[in-house]
Amino acid sequence: MFEQSTVIYQLIRVIVLGGIATLFSFIMAPLLLKFLKDKQMIQHIHRDANAPIFTAMHEKKEGTPTTAGILV
Numbered sequence: 001m002f003e004q005s006t007v008i009y010q011l012i013r014v015i016v017l018g019g020i021a022t023l024f025s026f027i028m029a030p031l032l033l034k035f036l037k038d039k040q041m042i043q044h045i046h047r048d049a050n051a052p053i054f055t056a057m058h059e060k061k062e063g064t065p066t067t068a069g070i071l072v
Contacts, residue, residue: 036065 036042043064047055 032070033065036067037063041066 045062
């Protein structure tokens, strides 16, 4: 079916491209997060007196960039 050299070539190609994508993500993540914080694209927690438990649970999310998932 497939020649062994073709399979090895494809495997090496996948590993190299995966490594490049990982390095790109590690390099770009701090830059993207700094940009999002500078532009005030951060999560704001709404304080609600009717739901103090949920407000307390979500307080740690305050200031988290909201669109950081675009890097993934």
